[in-house]
Amino acid sequence: MMRLPPCQAYFPVSVEEAVRLRVDLGSDAAYVAGGTDLYPNMKRRQQTPAHLIDIRRIPELLELEVHDDSLVIGAGVTLTRLIRSEAAGAWPVLAQAAATISTPVLQNMGTVGGNLLLDTRCNYYDQSYEWRKAIDFCMKKDGAICWVAPSSPRCWAVQSSDLVPVMVALDAEVTLVGPDGRRTVPARTLYHNDGIEFLTKRPDELLVSIRVPPMGNARAVYRKVRRRGSFDFPVLGVAAWVRRNGGEAVADARVVLGAVGSHPIENAAAAESLIGRPLDEDSIEAAARAAAKPAKPLDNTDFTIGWRKDMVAVYVRRALEDIRTGG
């Protein structure tokens, strides 16, 4: 079988202790919660931290409650808990998206924080050490080249989390704690369009919680494209959020695409084609066409590039139809 590299585990009980451990142990340490992303990566030698700081015993990271009309989700809350949560009932898109992540068994282990910080994926990268060695590695780990786009100076690994586009569409905020203290930033600023440096979070910062603002009279949905009804990461995720203030016209909208770039792609043009107009076939069609333009799938996930690109308009249309029909 594939073996985990040897490592030492630590179980801090407070955020401060966890951050202190991280600082003391240095860059050879990593935070871990459910481990559903990190442990397979370690077996493949994509990451080989000598020290693992397990954050699941920190009470603050396990909170899940409505606070001042916002939903506050501790980073260590499991996906299963989020899916079953009554507190999150006013944000049904969260359970809808979380329930599509991997399998029920992995949802029992995997956490909301872990999913938001999911390593970018690429089928030149998510391979064993021996496999990667056979192609002389890639720039994301141990090598110099991007095999997806060999002349590219950057890595094109794919943002593959289902919750990331949803949190961006809902305009959530994340709270990070590092050696220099605590800061709260919009979720959309947590991500960076690069397969390697895909997070703006500093490595020693700990993601503590996520605050999701009230839905008000907005509606949001998530549509996921993948091969099978379970297990698979998205090859396309569409998170759509639409607010209509009483009348027919759309007051505000956000359309965010996952899995078609190294970061969540928030599509302003798609939103603009909705705002100020009724949510009807014409505006939805315009938004779907606008959304497809910036999507740049490359040949590093399941399915073919052309088909994935074609599916953007189809699934943006379907997501917006879901909102229109209340489905």
Next chain:
Amino acid sequence: MGTEHLATPTADSYAVIGKPLPKVDAAAKCLGRTKFADDIVLPRMLHAKILRSPHPHARITAIDTSRAEALDGVKVVITGADLPNSFGILPVSQDEHALEGDHVRFIGDPVVAVAAIDEDTAVEALDLVSVTYQELDVIASIDDAVAKPEPQLHDYADDGNLHKLVHLEFGEVDRALEQADHLQEDLFFYEGNTHLPMEQHATVAEYGGNGRLTVWSSSQTPHYVHRALEKVLELPRARIRVVAMPNGGGFGGKSDPFAHEIVVAKLAMLTGRPVKICLTREEVFYCHRGRHPVLMKVRTGVKADGSITGMDFESYLDGGAYGSYGVASTYYTGALQTVTYEVPAYRFKGARAFTNKPPCGPKRGHGTPQPRFAVEVTLDKIAERLSIDPAQLRLQQLQPADSVTANWLKIGSMGLGACIAKVTEGSDWSNRFRKLPYGRGLGLACSSYITGAGLPIYWNAMPHSGVQLKCDRGGGVTVFCGSTDIGQGSDSILAYIVAEILGVDPMEMAVVTADTDLTPVDLGSYSSRVTLMTGQAAIQAAERIRARLLGPVAEKLDVPAERLEFSGSRVFDQTDPERGVTFGEAVALAEAAGGTVGSVGSYTPPRSPGRYRGAGVGPSPAYSYSACVAEVEVDPDSGIVVVPRVWIGHDIGRSINSSLVMGQVEGGVYMGLGEALMEEMAYRPNRNVVHKWPSMLEYKSPTMHEMCDVTTYLIEDPDANGPFGAKEAGQGPLLPVMPAVANAIYDAVGVRIDEVPMSPPKVHKAIKDKARGKAPRFGPSSVPSVPWPEVTYVPPPWEGGDGKAHPRPGLETRGEGG
């Protein structure tokens, strides 16, 4: 076989046969107590790891193992120099080495092995081995193999990098096609896919102090492993014991002798300590031996009424880096086209290429799902073209029972008509086919499969299966047989059959299988042979036990022997059931009268009428038949195909255990759906021919979400050659699923997907092409040009043939005798 049928029970009086009993090993499996090979832990056991080639094609110029050997905890490091003898499953393809010494042929080829005190140390040691390679030009595809005869992967190939070339003709095909009213010509491509058993291959070897080697392995074919170990290790077979552990799934993926089995045996011999290896999932992908990618060209002549006048079939197989079963696979892509519908004249050309990829071999259906896909989709097109219902087209030209086909296959019972009747009725075919709304469709396809290969893998005149029985004075019965339970229930089948004849409880019996020290040879769990062949051997052995018990019991009870009945673990007088003895008492009486009570039984298939070279592939004691209707829902905007329901009829001859048969049928449908919709062994030709996704996450196989509802109909029409009339169920029911789905997609959205898997991008492209007025089809457009050998012409039975090759009428070619 079967010469001693005494008082065998009749169908309506069976106590065990046909009943949906639990498997004899079900409780242990459900409780997690079944011991698989990887569960074996022995004192002082070492762990082995294998270093594999990172290059698709290279010469090894130097290997330096010194740093690995110096690592603390490493006991021994071996290379190809330690295991120079070649091996391979077929006598004609002895082209593998347990560790390749100078020539590696795919990424994953084994090169160096390490035995260390634990797995981590062995992994660490591998990284310290330095191998220097000189890279060679890569053969990545069939086209490559045709274009580049050099560098050769193997010097024994028929032509350059074309491993095997076959050219057979039965009747004058060109004339038959000229006489047709319509000539249907089609090209198909069937992508390779793999077995994906849950259990990764594992092996443990121990070399005892008295010079005997024991190998416990997850293998479907311990007898062939036994022979390979003898050849490579140069150890007499009498000093080698191979035990096939219960397999956590096989599907053909554990039917070859494997490098890792030989490697741990050698490491155990060198260290004097037990050695274990358990492959990673990635290594299982490299062992492969799965479905060959096959490009096919079919030309079919039909009369205006749809009757076939002749068929001209070409197969191009991408074989991967080694021979494996490939010669047989090549023949199988041409063998069974004739057993479902009457084909008066038939030609087959087959070419298998060597390429720098993991070797292909037998996967469930071995070489026949690909051509069956081609034939069944072709028939659907012909039916459409001639405006004949596809079910009617098939029903009007079924190959008759008790007949001989153009290529000299002897057909016994034939229940395909009944299968078609059941699935068309169940699916309400006549009211729904071509009548469902756009996006929904029904498709029909049929198939047939062998119930055991008529010939063994190596030429010999001995039985294919042997069974020994030992009866204990306490009433216990032990069955010994070389067969291997790979989850299909072969241990249970032995117990049921013996229990039926001896009137004992199958759950009370001991079944000892797949152990070369203890059990008589059975050739292995492949070719759907086990129920029929071990079953017939078991019947013979059990009837011999009955014969031993009859006299002493008759004497004791003072009842004529012919009045004795074996039932309820008793032997008693039919006319006075109170008058009897327990089975244990009967054994004791026989033991007192004549000594230890045991028996043997064996089975050899009947000889096939085919006498031409190549006639060895295709004959079988009996052929199973299946018909399938698939219902699909196609999303035209995405090309995503959902199969909500399948109706499948299977001609089983007779069920030994109806629930096990249903399980096999449903499992076949599941695996077929995976092949139809998503599974593919994909490589990156521009990146070193590395396997694109050797993992269970990215190699897409259906989950329970994708599994359809299945309505199964078992057609029970006993075959004279089957035990109690039974035929196979393990492979045949997979075959019609892929073409049924393809035909249903056409019914749903009017596009032909002539390529497997029928993944969303392909369906979507065909739908878009159709909307733009282009050909509404996705599939290959050409076949390569191959130097075919001279034809072997065999007159079919209706042209007065004798099963042998003869010169073709009007040609001066020399035929080959058989």
